Every structure is written in structure tokens, then in C-alpha cells.
Amino acid sequence: MAKITVNKDLASERAKCEFNVEELTNYLDGGRENTARRRRMEDKVLSVKELRDEIPEEYLSHKEKYENAIRKAVLFYKVQKSLDDPNQSDHERIRNSYRSTITSAIFKDNSPLTLHIVMFIPAIIGQGNDEQREYWLKRAKNMEIIGTYAQTELGHGTFLRGLETTATYDPATEEFVLHSPTLTAYKWWPGGLAHTANYCVVMAILYTKSKNCGIQPFIVQIRDEETHMPLPGIKLGEIGAKLGYNTVNNGFLGFDNHRIPRDRMLMRNAQVSKDGTFTAGANSKLTYGTMVYVRVLIVNNMANLLAKAVTIAIRYSAVRRQSKLKPEDPEPQILDYVTQQHKLFIGIATSHAYSRTALWLWDHYAKVTSELNAGKLDNLPELHSLACCLKVLSSVDAAVFVERSRLACGGHGYMLSSNLPQTYGLVTPASTFEGENTVLLLQVARSLVKAWQQMLNGRQLAPSMAYLADQKQLDRWDGSVNGIIRAFQKVARGKLAFSVANFEKYQKMGLSREDAWNKASVQLTAAAESHGRAIVVQVFKTETDRIASSLSPPLRKALDQLVELFTLYWALERLGDLLLYSPLSEVDVRDMQARYEELLEKIRPNAVGLVDGFDIRDEILNSALGAYDGRVYERLMEEALKSPLNAEPVNSSFHKYLKPFMQGKL
Numbered sequence: 001m002a003k004i005t006v007n008k009d010l011a012s013e014r015a016k017c018e019f020n021v022e023e024l025t026n027y028l029d030g031g032r033e034n035t036a037r038r039r040r041m042e043d044k045v046l047s048v049k050e051l052r053d054e055i056p057e058e059y060l061s062h063k064e065k066y067e068n069a070i071r072k073a074v075l076f077y078k079v080q081k082s083l084d085d086p087n088q089s090d091h092e093r094i095r096n097s098y099r100s101t102i103t104s105a106i107f108k109d110n111s112p113l114t115l116h117i118v119m120f121i122p123a124i125i126g127q128g129n130d131e132q133r134e135y136w137l138k139r140a141k142n143m144e145i146i147g148t149y150a151q152t153e154l155g156h157g158t159f160l161r162g163l164e165t166t167a168t169y170d171p172a173t174e175e176f177v178l179h180s181p182t183l184t185a186y187k188w189w190p191g192g193l194a195h196t197a198n199y200c201v202v203m204a205i206l207y208t209k210s211k212n213c214g215i216q217p218f219i220v221q222i223r224d225e226e227t228h229m230p231l232p233g234i235k236l237g238e239i240g241a242k243l244g245y246n247t248v249n250n251g252f253l254g255f256d257n258h259r260i261p262r263d264r265m266l267m268r269n270a271q272v273s274k275d276g277t278f279t280a281g282a283n284s285k286l287t288y289g290t291m292v293y294v295r296v297l298i299v300n301n302m303a304n305l306l307a308k309a310v311t312i313a314i315r316y317s318a319v320r321r322q323s324k325l326k327p328e329d330p331e332p333q334i335l336d337y338v339t340q341q342h343k344l345f346i347g348i349a350t351s352h353a354y355s356r357t358a359l360w361l362w363d364h365y366a367k368v369t370s371e372l373n374a375g376k377l378d379n380l381p382e383l384h385s386l387a388c389c390l391k392v393l394s395s396v397d398a399a400v401f402v403e404r405s406r407l408a409c410g411g412h413g414y415m416l417s418s419n420l421p422q423t424y425g426l427v428t429p430a431s432t433f434e435g436e437n438t439v440l441l442l443q444v445a446r447s448l449v450k451a452w453q454q455m456l457n458g459r460q461l462a463p464s465m466a467y468l469a470d471q472k473q474l475d476r477w478d479g480s481v482n483g484i485i486r487a488f489q490k491v492a493r494g495k496l497a498f499s500v501a502n503f504e505k506y507q508k509m510g511l512s513r514e515d516a517w518n519k520a521s522v523q524l525t526a527a528a529e530s531h532g533r534a535i536v537v538q539v540f541k542t543e544t545d546r547i548a549s550s551l552s553p554p555l556r557k558a559l560d561q562l563v564e565l566f567t568l569y570w571a572l573e574r575l576g577d578l579l580l581y582s583p584l585s586e587v588d589v590r591d592m593q594a595r596y597e598e599l600l601e602k603i604r605p606n607a608v609g610l611v612d613g614f615d616i617r618d619e620i621l622n623s624a625l626g627a628y629d630g631r632v633y634e635r636l637m638e639e640a641l642k643s644p645l646n647a648e649p650v651n652s653s654f655h656k657y658l659k660p661f662m663q664g665k666l
């Protein structure tokens with residue numbers, strides 16, 4: 001293997017690191033064997049040269065980007081399949097891949113098959129009865145058919161009960177008639193729907209015996225399996241260029257009285273019999289299960305995308321020298337500016353926080369799902385609330401800290417060759433898709449208000465809300481991590497109590513329950529956000545303590561510093577709340593600020609080691625600024641030279657427009 005020359009600043013950063021980077025990687029992967037397995041997979045995928053782009057994607061046309069993405073998606077799927085361990089259960093396969101970011105090496109803007117894997121197959125698993133699973137899963141998993149999840153419409157994304165697509169049962173032919181009565185009823189957004197999928201799970205309002213039976217899932221063929229032409233009665237297309245996700249092939253879909261057989265309604269929960277009799281499921285919200293699943297996955301996805309962005313920004317900050325700290329000294333590495341450390345170290349800590357939280361949530365999801373399969377529904381509301389609030393917080397934080405990583409790279413962060421703009425394009429839609437964040441916070445608030453009433457009635461609360469029942473005030477400020485976690489719980493409790501009081505006050509003032517809720521909703525969403533913060537700091541601390549106990553002291557120390565930094569960062573961000581709801585004094589604030597600055601200083605020598613520990617390969621980072629060797633300027637120039645405009649010294653537009661214009665001839 002050719003020896004790589006590493007930028008000397010990066011090399012000296014690596015020499016300074018106080019812990020063993022490989023040990024950190026193994027910790028993040030969940031063990032040495034998992035690291036080895038992940039690397040083997042990456043080696044294998046990256047050895048396929050056809051999966052690499054000859055021309056940077058950004059110089060392709062919209063159409064070429066899609067065609068190139070499909071070419072790679074097919075090949076990538078085959079390589080992945082050849083590495084698959086058939087003995088793993090679906091649950092193990094997903095859990096074991098939580099650190100896999102190899103997809104990013106192939107697609108800068110995500111794959112057109114994402115929705116097939118992430119929603120179509122899970123919808124069949126979650127919504128299909130045994131017979132339907134048997135038939136459709138085999139076809140979907142073998143890629144004999146490609147599907148997506150078609151729920152959102154041009155007129156409605158959030159309000160599912162307001163969807164306009166109808167599925168009307170016709171007992172005479174034992175068929176459902178799918179129809180889009182208006183333009184706003186067109187399905188709009190589903191990934192892969194435009195030109196990739198030939199099937200989809202369509203969420204539509206079921207009518208049988210002239211009754212609205214609510215939203216139900218239907219598996220619908222939309223294109224011919226041979227010719228790929230849209231079937232009669234189906235209008236399909238692409239929705240156009242977007243901020244990101246441009247290779248995901250998001251599409252639109254309209255139905256003109258399109259008929260499908262009765263057995264195409266996914267009938268795990270609710271059923272329609274041959275004569276049109278509707279049997280409701282145990283809980284109508286089980287129909288929303290696919291969304292809960294994806295919300296859980298998003299938390300992990302956010303942690304991985306943030307790890308990528310912060311790796312790029314930290315390495316760049318070690319290489320980049322700018323300005324002067326002291327007049328007599330040379331220009332320092334920008335990583336030596338404490339403001340730069342403040343911008344970036346929180347990104348490292350946040351990626352760890354959500355990576356831990358995602359695993360914790362995934363295990364909780366798996367437990368509740370197996371209960372649901374056994375007919376026990378008691379823990380569904382808590383799971384829904386947790387998935388909503390952790391999806392919201394992880395997506396908001398990832399978007400903020402990815403963008404901050406980009407800004408921290410100055411002008412070069414604006415270059416597509418840094419891969420930071422595209423990474424932002426991948427994190428920011430997560431605040432919208434799978435439930436718009438404000439709307440999901442209102443769902444969390446709804447569950448908190450309910451819990452509050454249960455507490456007042458002396459009933460036991462779900463574990464993640466149990467802290468609400470602790471009525472004891474904090475008698476003194478405890479600035480330890482555990483002390484701050486308790487203070488965050490007091491903040492969440494206090495804000496909830498305040499918003500419930502206002503909600504009730506508005507009703508007493510004569511507002512209807514709905515109007516009072518709307519009027520109190522800014523406070524309610526703030527209480528929901530605080531509840532989420534309390535959960536994340538607590539899970540981050542307890543899970544790190546639990547898993548890191550057997551690590552070497554230097555690594556343990558570095559992880560404890562990240563947990564403390566994360567906790568202090570949010571305490572300082574939420575000073576107003578803490579001053580209102582905890583016995584925090586001005587002196588305590590000064591102490592916290594001093595400790596925060598001390599932590600930045602302690603983390604500084606380990607910063608490069610910490611991001612190296614994420615072990616994200618250059619091919620996955622795809623960044624001129626973030627490569628392992630730190631050849632930032634050389635790579636920026638190499639990438640610049642790939643611009644098609646640099647292929648010729650004089651562009652034809654000079655002779656056509658500029659020259660006549662400058663010579664007054666145009």
C-alpha cells in the first residue's frame with residue numbers, strides 16, 4: 001500500500017491524543033468484531049470501482065444524476081446482498097448496521113431505493129397479515145418488485161385524517177377503487193415514486209358500505225412489471241429539483257378510479273371481508289406504525305450525519321491556520337480559538353449522545369413491537385411519544401451543528417467539494433419528513449398533559465415520564481452531571497405545569513378546548529422540548545456509564561468529558577429555564593461557564609483523536625477538507641480542476657457574448 005503523507009499539524013494532533021483511537025472506534029461499534037465486520041464490508045463495497053463516480057455528481061444534469069444513481073443503486077444492492085448474513089433476524093440486521101455509513105460513499109444525495117428498504121418493506125411487515133407478508137415480502141426482499149410509501153398528498157402531509165385519496169370497496173367485484181378526486185389529493189413526495197418504484201403502499205381513506213373507515217394501507221401496482229409503463233388510471237411523475245435528496249426520485253401519483261383486488265388492502269390490523277364488512281383493528285393508530293419505525297431510525301441517521309460533518313470540520317480546523325493569537329507567534333491552527341472549539345466540540349458530543357440514545361430507543365422499540373405482536377398495547381403511547389420527541393431533537397440538533405460545522409470552515413465550507421452543503425441537505429429535511437417537528441412536539445405535549453392528569457389522579461406514569469411525579473423542589477444547585485439532569489427534569493416539569501395551568505386558564509376564560517390548546521401551544525411545545533432534553537442527557541449519561549465501565553481510564557475520561565460538555569452546553573443554553581425552575585444562582589452560572597471553558601481546554605488535545613475514532617473513511621466523507629491526510633489545499637485545487645469550465649482556457653461565450661458586448665457590438 002502506498003504510504004500517505006499526512007499534513008504535519010494533523011500528525012502532531014494525532015500524536016497528542018491521550019487515548020487509544022482504535023479502542024474508541026471499537027466502543028462506538030459495540031466491540032472489536034463489529035469494527036472488523038464493518039470495515040470488511042466497506043472494503044468490499046469500495047473495491048467495486050464501478051460504484052465510484054468518474055465525474056463529480058454536481059456536474060451532471062438532473063436526469064444524469066438520477067440515471068447514475070440508479071446504476072449504482074442496483075450494483076450496490078447486489079454487493080450488499082452478497083455480504084448479507086442470512087442467519088440474522090431483521091432486528092439484528094438493523095441493529096448491527098447502526099454504524100454503517102457506506103451508503104454515503106456511493107450516493108452524496110441519497111439513494112432512489114431508500115424508501116423501498118426503509119418504508120415499503122417495513123410497511124408490509126408491520127401492516128400485512130401473515131399471508132400478505134409471505135407473498136409480498138419475498139418479492140420485495142428479492143427486489144422482484146420495488147416499492148415506496150405513498151402517504152403525503154399535495155394538499156395534506158401532517159393531517160392524515162384529512163387525506164383525500166379514497167379507496168372505495170365494491171363488493172360486486174371484490175375490488176377497491178382508488179381515486180384522487182382533486183389536484184390536492186395527488187400523492188406528493190414519496191421517494192422513488194417518480195420513475196423507480198413499480199409498487200407502493202398507498203395510505204387512503206377507506207369507504208365501505210358508504211362509511212368512512214379511516215386511513216388504511218393498500219399495496220398498489222403502479223407500473224407494468226415488464227414495460228415499466230404507468231398502469232391505466234395512474235398518473236405519475238417527478239416533483240422536481242429540491243434543496244437536497246435530488247437522487248431520491250421523489251414523485252407524484254394520481255388515481256383515476258383505479259381498481260385493485262380486495263386482498264391488496266394490508267390487513268394485519270383492520271380487515272374488509274368479501275361482503276364489505278369492516279373490522280377495526282385493536283387500535284387505529286397501529287396503522288401509523290411504519291412512521292414510528294422510521295422516526296426511530298432517524299435518530300441514528302442524524303448521529304451518523306453529524307459525525308461526518310464534525311469530522312470534516314475538526315480535521316480542517318487542525319490544518320487551517322488564520323490570524324494571530326499573539327503578535328509574535330505564527331498564525332495558529334484555527335482549532336486553537338476557543339470560539340472554534342465551542343462551535344465544534346458540542347457536535348462531537350451530540351453525535352455520541354444521539355448514537356447512544358438511538359440504540360437505547362431501538363431496543364425499546366423492539367421490546368414494544370414484540371408486545372404489540374402479542375396483542376399488548378399498553379406501551380404504544382409512550383413509544384409514540386418517545387419516537388416523536390427524539391426524532392425532533394436529533395433532527396434539530398443535527399441540522400444546527402452540521403450547519404455550524406460548515407460555517408466553521410469559512411469560505412471553503414461553502415464548496416460542494418467540502419461535502420458540507422450536501423450533508424446539510426441530508427439532515428435538514430428530517431425536521432419535516434416523518435412528521436413535521438412542531439407537529440410532533442405537539443404530540444409529545446399531548447402525551448405529557450395526559451400524564452400530568454394521570455399523576456394528579458395518583459396513577460403510575462410511563463417510565464420516561466415518571467420524573468414528573470417527583471414534587472420535591474431542588475433545595476440547592478448541584479452542578480454535577482447527575483445534578484444537572486435532575487435540574488433539567490425540574491425545568492420540564494415546571495414548564496409543563498405552567499403550560500397546563502395556562503391551557504386551563506384559557507378554557508376558564510371561555511375559549512374552547514381546541515382554541516385554548518392552540519393559544520397555549522408555544523408553551524406546550526417548549527415543555528415537550530425540555531422533556532426531550534431531559535431524556536437525552538439522562539440516556540446519554542446512563543448508557544455511557546453502563547457501556548463504558550470496562551474501558552481504559554484515558555478513554556473513559558474522554559467520554560466522561562463529552563457527557564459533561566454536552567450537559568453543561570445545554571445548561572448554559574437554557575439558563576433562563578434553569579433560573580426559573582431550579583435554585584441556580586449567579587455564582588453557579590459563573591462556575592458552570594468556567595467549567596465549560598475548562599472542558600474545552602481538556603478536550604482540545606483529543607479533538608482529532610475523537611473524530612478519527614468515528615472511523616469514517618475518506619470515500620465516505622467525500623470531502624476535500626476532511627480527508628485523513630489533511631491535504632486540504634491540494635484537494636481543493638484537484639476538485640476545482642474537475643470543473644467542466646476548466647476543460648478549455650477560453651469559453652465559447654466569450655466570442656458569442658462578452659467580446660461583442662465589451663466592444664459595443666451587442
Ligand SMILES: CCCCCCCCCCCCCCCCCCC/C=C/C(=O)SCCNC(=O)CCNC(=O)[C@H](O)C(C)(C)COP(=O)(O)OP(=O)(O)OC[C@H]1O[C@@H](n2cnc3c(N)ncnc32)[C@H](O)[C@@H]1OP(=O)(O)O
Nearest residue numbers: 094098158160285288297300301358359362384433434435
Ligand atoms: C439504532 C438502530 C438504527 C439502525 C439503523 C440502521 C440503518 C438503516 C438505514 C436508515 C436510514 C434512516 C432514515 C433516513 C431516510 C428517511 C427517509 C424518509 C422519507 C420520508 C418519509 C415520510 O415522510 S412518510 C410520511 C410521514 N408523515 C407523517 O409523519 C405525518 C405526520 N402526521 C401524523 O403522524 C398524524 O397525523 C398526527 C400524529 C400528527 C395526528 O394524527 P391524528 O389526527 O390521527 O391523531 P390525533 O392527534 O387526533 O391523536 C389521536 C391519538 O393517537 C395517538 N397517536 C398519533 N400517532 C400515533 C402513533 N404513530 N402511534 C401511536 N399513537 C399515535 C395520539 O397520541 C393520540 O392519543 P391520545 O391518547 O388520544 O392522546
Ligand SMILES: Cc1cc2nc3c(=O)[nH]c(=O)nc-3n(C[C@H](O)[C@H](O)[C@H](O)COP(=O)(O)OP(=O)(O)OC[C@H]3O[C@@H](n4cnc5c(N)ncnc54)[C@H](O)[C@@H]3O)c2cc1C
Nearest residue numbers: 150151152156157158189190191429432433434435436438
Ligand atoms: C425530503 C422529503 C422526503 C419525503 N418523503 C416522503 C415519502 O417518502 N412519503 C411520504 O408520504 N411523504 C414524504 N414526505 C412528506 C413529509 O412527510 C411531509 O412533508 C411532512 O409530513 C410535513 O407535512 P407538510 O409538508 O404537509 O407540512 P404542513 O403540515 O403543511 O406544515 C407546514 C407548517 O404548518 C404547521 N402545522 C401543520 N399542522 C399543524 C398543527 N396541527 N399545529 C401547529 N402547526 C401545524 C407546521 O408546523 C409547519 O410549520 C417527504 C418530505 C420531504 C421534505
